[in-house]
Every structure is written in structure tokens, then in C-alpha cells.
Amino acid sequence: MEGLDLLKKDWNRQDKNQKHLSQNEIYPMLHKKSSSIVKTLFYISVAELIFWILINTIPLFTSIEYREKLNMVYGSPFIFTAINILSYGIILLFIYLLFKSHQAISVTDNAKKLMKSILKTRKIIKYYVLYNLTLAFIAMSIGFYFGLTKNPEIASKLYKITNSEKLIMLSIVLISTAIFVFIIWIFYKLIYGLLLKRLNQNYKELKKIEI
Helix, strand or coil, X not given: CHHHHHHHHHHHHHHXXXXXXXXXXXXXXXXXXXXHHHHHHHHHHHHHHHHHHHHHHHHHHHCHHHHHHHHHHHCCHHHHHHHHHHHHHHHHHHHHHHHHHHHHHHHCCCHHHHHHHHHHHHHHHHHHHHHHHHHHHHHHHHXXXXXXXXXXXXXXXXXXXXXXXXXXXXXXXXXXXXHHHHHHXXXXXXXXXXXXXXXXXXXXXXXXXXX
């Protein structure tokens, strides 16, 4: 019996050593993967910002008709500029927060701290996506409203149609806006969602290590 007890103790000791060894091996891998994912998210957000800036500025400087339509919708080019500065400022804030998250993950040498950094990064991305979807919905709604009311030709036609026709037009506008926002959501789901899923898997693995 004494020999059996000694053998059990030896097995338990081996299991603990093996578990400790596996933790030491797994943590650096999860740390490296998490840092790489956050870095990718950061680069994507920067690329997205550059893309939207180009989309908005190229027609502004190359098309007189585009500038005239903007003046008609917003009443003044300064209002349009102010809205863009505010929008890009908020996006830059998200990018800065992502950059700080990447730095925090890169220098973390503790599993609990790494888990907290991962949770923080997930929140930043979720708020970032929610902000962009909300902004897209508001921008589309405002664009349709001003496009229908400020354009003299369209506005004159609106006065002649019946209430039921106006209701149909409003439904088309809402459906079009919803489809546009849905397409953007799919884009974020495919790109950001996939990376967040991997980051979440890393979080679950780290939680197992802590347990």
C-alpha cells in the first residue's frame, strides 16, 4: 500500500509539472497571436480612415457639381467641413485607443493583464463598429431628406403627389437606408468579426490557464 501511495504522489507531481510546462508554452503563443490580431485591427482601421477621406475629398476637389450639391444640402461648405472634422476626429480617437491596446498587449507579461487588455480591445472595436453604423444611418437619412427637400425639381414634384405616394417614398428611403447600413454591417462582420472571434478564442484559452 505504501508503494502504491508513493506511485500516486509521483503521478500527481508529474501532472502538475506537465500542466505548468504547458502553461509556459501556451501563454507566449497566445500573447503573440493576440498582439498580432490587435495590430491587424489597428492597420485596418487606419486603412479605412484613409479610404473614407479619399472618397470624400477627391470628388470635392475634382467636381464642381459635387461641391454645388454639398452647398445645396448643407447650406455652407463650412458645415460640411465641420461635420467631417468631427467624424474623423472620433475615428482617430478609436484608432488611438486601438494603438494603446496593442501597446498594452505587447508589453504584458501577465495572463490576467492580457485578458483585461483583450476585453478592452473587444469593447473598443464594438463601440467603433456601432459608431460607424449609427453615423452611416444618420448620414444616409440626412442625405435623403435634404436631397428630396432642397432640390427644386424634386421638391416641386413632392408637392403634387398624394399622401399615400409620400408614404411609399418614405418607405423606400427607409428600406434603402437599412440595406445600406446592413451592407456596412456585413463588411464589419466579415473583417472585424473574424478577428474578434480569434481574439475571443485567445481569451478563452487564457481563462483556462488561469483556472
